[in-house]
Amino acid sequence: PYQNPGAPALGRPGFWYGRRIVARLRAAHTAAGLLTVAAAVAVPVARRDAAAGTAVLESAGWALEALLVAGAAAVAWVVCRRGRTEARADHRLDRAATTLLPGAALALLTAVLVYACWSRPGWTSSGRLPGDFAFGLLMLGQGCCIVALAAVARSLYRRAPDPATALRGLGGPAVAVLACALGGVMSGGVAGRFADWLGDEAPAEPPVLLAWQAAVLPPVLLALACLAVLHAARAARTRRRIAAGVAAEYPGSVPDGDRSRRIAGARTAAALTDSAPRFAAALSGITLVLGAGALAGAWLTGQVPGEAAHGAHPLLEAAARAAQDAGSWLVGLGFLLFVTWGRRAYRDPAARRTVGVLWDVGTFWPRAAHPFAPPCYAERAVPDLTWRMTAWTGRTGGRLVISGHSQGSVLAAAAVWQLPPHVRHRVALLTYGSPLRRLYGRWFPAYFGSGPLLSLHRDVDCWRNLWRATDPIGGPVVPEAGPAVDRGPLPDPVAYGRTEQQPLPAPVLGHFDYQDDPAFAAERDALLARLSGPRPLPDDRCGADGAPPGAAPAAASGTGAGAGLPAPRLSRERAEPGDPPGTAG
Structure with missing residues (x-):
């Protein structure tokens, strides 16, 4: 590529040469995932051993925790120190980051599993699954990052305003809100089903925050339905207005109401693309507010919505329990619909074309943010x-x-x-x-x-x-x-x-x-x-x-x-x- 430092963003020499950084980021993300699982298993066991006073197991627990901290530091160093550059093509090999780091994380996870499976007579599981505080902290961190991203995006837009930009520069934060919400819902669904599976042997319930997230899902879907009805009504009015003048655009044609409505419907449906930013803004705003409410409710009450509303007005208590139960089922239903839509793409040409459009757009950009995304064609x-x-x-x-x-x-x-x-x-x-x-x-x-x-x-x-x-x-x-x-x-x-x-x-x-x-x-x-x-x-x-x-x-x-x-x-x-x-x- 032409070495021109003043070229547009897509003209930078290293823009389309990021496969090495993707390999490094993939290794770092893999190691981070393995270390997260290892920490979730090791920390509760190490705390129990420290309280029990077993010297050998307590020492092993502290050693494993120290290794987990060192592994987290190594992952952070790889992500921050060896980032993406677009000023030049990246052809550098880094076997220490791409091979040793995930291998060491896998070995550490194996050691943690051996340590956790060691016999501890008299210790049985009960209560809720661990991770309530971690889930809340993660959700709070995501919210703070989104607010910071919105502030930076707004500042950049003020420096170079472009009226055509989606949501006046806030399109990225709006999409980030929806992405985090989808990730939270999927995590909640997996945790809920896992808790049900564990409940066959010992009582186990998902973290409180996940129950609150499931409870706010029905209001979000209700708001989504209201937005869809509003846009449909507006589209119907636009279709009638366009249909009245379609025949006049073809001189010498005999007006045909059905033909005009069909053409006007195609134009109206095509124009809905231009209303997508407003739709995304409304949905992301509602999601952000309800998500913050779920986090506050979980931390302030420490109880699931149904229990927190106990003793209040009967209608409020019934609504809270109904929202919690409906949200739990909707999470599972949404996952099934997602899989069904994917299978339908193999049989229905229209669905396959829609999925293809989204796939092509999603795989156009280099994988600078998420190395597990599909390859960038x-x-x-x-x-x-x-x-x-x-x-x-x-x-x-x-x-x-x-x-x-x-x-x-x-x-x-x-x-x-x-x-x-x-x-x-x-x-x-x-x-x-x-x-x-x-x-x-x-x-x-x-x-x-x-x-x-x-x-x-x-x-x-x-x-x-x-x-x-x-x-x-x-x-x-x-x-x-x-x-x-x-x-x-x-x-x-x-x-x-x-x-x-x-x-x-x-x-x-x-x-x-x-x-x-x-x-x-x-x-x-x-x-x-x-x-x-x-x-x-x-x-x-x-x-x-x-x-x-x-x-x-x-x-x-x-x-x-x-x-x-x-x-x-x-x-x-x-x-x-x-x-x-x-x-x-």
Whole structure:
């Protein structure tokens, strides 16, 4: 990659070369998990041995606790000292961190299990499972981190405000709240089922905090249902308003109420994407408040909700017990629904497409935060695409058209940012159904905000983007440049009723099949014609129709096939002297 310290964030040399740091972080997280289990087993046993006064077992307990503290310090040192760098590609091997650390943690866990299984006559388990204070401390720490993250995000937004940014810079903290809540719910469900399993042999109950977390789940779901009803009512009004003017957009068409409502419904459903930030803000705010209430209730009362409400008003006591019981069952039901939805993705194409969209977005970013996440496919696709573009333009002296649909447009932009400037000027972009600005720019403004995308538009030879109002994912990418980049919204369907060109009712295509739209063929032919002419001057930008003159005998197209959204596949073809314009690629 081009060594340019002033390049955009995605153009930094080490951005897509983080596999070594992922290996180190994976080892550190694995060791931390093993040490956590070891500590949960060793600490209660060591406290009992210290109280019993057994010299040998007490000494072994103190030694194991000391080793656990040393292991925790080693994990913290690896995470903090050997972090991620984007200034250079990370090719350093670190076998001490990747091999010795998890191996030592596993050996320590084995020693702890042997120590805990040692015979202790007269010692039986009773009461609640340990970890109530640890769960509360973890939840409090997560809340404090989220508040600090919100303060930092708000400060960064004030320095460089962008109206298109989701929740005025608070999108990251809002998602973090929901992620922590989901993790807490899943942990509570596992602990509850484990307590039930242990209860067959000895009385055991989950920690109090987990019971409070389960009790606040029904109110959260009720608030979620109210938000869904509110958005549905608003969408119904919007659909009726749009349907009244759909026929007028197709001159000479005979109005058809059913056809207009179907088109208006597609546009309304696509527009719901733009309301996702408000939905996430409301849900995360409710979750944060109720989560704080659950933590306070658990620490102040020391009892589960049903017991804490004992003696209060009968309705309040009944509501607390009902919320606790319903939340416990909802946790298990939610896990089953999660597994069922995953299985459905293998049988239902629509569900598989939805899961594929989420999977492609989730696996685009490098695993800098969570090393157990699925592998980042962009760490393979972006460098490969970058090197192929650089090598081909250097060998042939030609220029390229990179065509990318949906997630493929994101990969194409990321690869172009990694190019040296002299190669970047020889590349033209044709994107369609692109989430670059609508989704990525809104949630990741530092990487795909208005500034980076406008800079990319100025750096490449030409950029044309197609979008539809019925597309829930794609949209304009550089609205500041006007029609010089974005062409849309394209008519969808292409015809309102039956015509000689469309003897059957044209379908609503939404996010897919842009290649079937006449506008795609027109823009593609214009870009290829631009390539077939003399090379343009540096200030010769492509205009609204995408057809100013250009140069060079090469083109490349990128579509692709991921789990849901397409990823670029580079192909190239060189025009021979005497070929008609537009035959390259």
